[in-house]
Amino acid sequence: MPKPSRTPSRREDALSRDRIIDAAIHLLDAGGEHALTFRALAQTLGTGAGAIYWHIADKSDLLTAACDAVVVRTLDECAREASPQATIRAVALGLFDAMDAHAWVGSALMRAAGRLPTMRLVERIGQQVRALGVADDAQWATVSALLHYIVGVGGQNAANARHAQAHGLVRGDYLDSVARAWEQLPAQEWPFVTSVASQFAAHDDRADFLAGIDLLLAGLESGSRHTTSTRRPKAARADA
Amino acid sequence: MPKPSRTPSRREDALSRDRIIDAAIHLLDAGGEHALTFRALAQTLGTGAGAIYWHIADKSDLLTAACDAVVVRTLDECAREASPQATIRAVALGLFDAMDAHAWVGSALMRAAGRLPTMRLVERIGQQVRALGVADDAQWATVSALLHYIVGVGGQNAANARHAQAHGLVRGDYLDSVARAWEQLPAQEWPFVTSVASQFAAHDDRADFLAGIDLLLAGLESGSRHTTSTRRPKAARADA
DNA sequence: ACCTGAACACCGTTCAAGT
DNA sequence: ACCTGAACACCGTTCAAGT
Numbered sequence: 001m002p003k004p005s006r007t008p009s010r011r012e013d014a015l016s017r018d019r020i021i022d023a024a025i026h027l028l029d030a031g032g033e034h035a036l037t038f039r040a041l042a043q044t045l046g047t048g049a050g051a052i053y054w055h056i057a058d059k060s061d062l063l064t065a066a067c068d069a070v071v072v073r074t075l076d077e078c079a080r081e082a083s084p085q086a087t088i089r090a091v092a093l094g095l096f097d098a099m100d101a102h103a104w105v106g107s108a109l110m111r112a113a114g115r116l117p118t119m120r121l122v123e124r125i126g127q128q129v130r131a132l133g134v135a136d137d138a139q140w141a142t143v144s145a146l147l148h149y150i151v152g153v154g155g156q157n158a159a160n161a162r163h164a165q166a167h168g169l170v171r172g173d174y175l176d177s178v179a180r181a182w183e184q185l186p187a188q189e190w191p192f193v194t195s196v197a198s199q200f201a202a203h204d205d206r207a208d209f210l211a212g213i214d215l216l217l218a219g220l221e222s223g224s225r226h227t228t229s230t231r232r233p234k235a236a237r238a239d240a
Numbered sequence: 241m242p243k244p245s246r247t248p249s250r251r252e253d254a255l256s257r258d259r260i261i262d263a264a265i266h267l268l269d270a271g272g273e274h275a276l277t278f279r280a281l282a283q284t285l286g287t288g289a290g291a292i293y294w295h296i297a298d299k300s301d302l303l304t305a306a307c308d309a310v311v312v313r314t315l316d317e318c319a320r321e322a323s324p325q326a327t328i329r330a331v332a333l334g335l336f337d338a339m340d341a342h343a344w345v346g347s348a349l350m351r352a353a354g355r356l357p358t359m360r361l362v363e364r365i366g367q368q369v370r371a372l373g374v375a376d377d378a379q380w381a382t383v384s385a386l387l388h389y390i391v392g393v394g395g396q397n398a399a400n401a402r403h404a405q406a407h408g409l410v411r412g413d414y415l416d417s418v419a420r421a422w423e424q425l426p427a428q429e430w431p432f433v434t435s436v437a438s439q440f441a442a443h444d445d446r447a448d449f450l451a452g453i454d455l456l457l458a459g460l461e462s463g464s465r466h467t468t469s470t471r472r473p474k475a476a477r478a479d480a
Numbered sequence: 481a482c483c484t485g486a487a488c489a490c491c492g493t494t495c496a497a498g499t
Numbered sequence: 500a501c502c503t504g505a506a507c508a509c510c511g512t513t514c515a516a517g518t
Contacts, residue, residue, distance in 0.1 A: 110392070114418055138451065152392050192362065192369075217459075218459045221462070222462035278491085291502050294501060
């Protein structure tokens, strides 16, 4: 993009795909998904609303591109660890934190199924799953399970944070109030929910998230040695 | 619109929450999430747009209620099997099929984190996880992993079906075309994606889905006997 | 090639007014 | 108590017209 040069271009920085994506990320971070508006974007960038369409196909393209930018940064920052397990954990935690910082990324990722950002994650996690020695025909289901856990749990953790903030509460206080509501449900009808709620005391979301990852990895270790009778030697779904 | 009836009530059936939810489900099934409009709903029901607000808080309330109706029906139809594992599998498959029939349910479920439909699923699955003998402090992470896998993978399978249909293709042909696109990526940059794509031949989505469930259940069996060092005796997230 | 901004075809939600 | 429907404050997207 043309840096500030003497030649009096129309604007200090010309409009560009990258500048639009950056501005979109800022709007999304500040006000959530419904704050991303072509009008708001145009105002931020000092252009007309329609100008953006020269660089971006439509809103879903914009959201996917913003999501991809965050994913790329996150994966770049994830050091490759010694073992495949450790690398998976590092990627998972990196995404967890990225979603916490950019609460909109979780749901954006869910809607970007076969698209670039998801493919990057499938690739990175898939390489580790392969390195783990998981049988060929189980690799896709394994990557799916890991990815959906990461995006699902991480995305909802981020949603919690936003929700707490919207209620003007610290995250812990908010979670406690939800837990207390669950505790007071009729125990005959809700035996599990009431009992699990009573475990909500001091909680560490990241540690809990990691516990789930470990659970999945434990399943891998016990499952990778042989193929169960219900698992058949073909089959894979064409997205993540 | 007032049917020709002797008793001149305003309408044959009075407007009610249930009637609205039913109409919403039909609109959602027929045209997806963006087809659910207060105007379309009002026209279907033969009322004014604003009348709906007497029975329903807002659009998100409506979507959650529609989602809950589907979840209730699905859980009712799920027979309780002999073993906890079999029951989990039955619930998972029931939801898989429900999402396939109502493609909008997946994303609705994702946005309904602490709300009624999700709580029902947490309760049903949680009971089985407990029956499986999973340690108290690991139950929440376990239910989370299962639920996110089910909703995530099932939801995307449904999205695939819709996507294929939108492209005027049979589901299998659509998936094959995606797989072929993945295969043609540069293999140095995408070693896993290209290799996994080459496994996409004849695939059975439900069988693959079940393979993932089995993977998770295998993790449970190996993990429920002891607590690993990274899993700590507290912690739980206050939603699903 | 790139940008402008009015215009189009929608939205969810509210609310005075009706019965 | 329940319903009406016009009105309000928005949307994404397009497109003739400009530079």
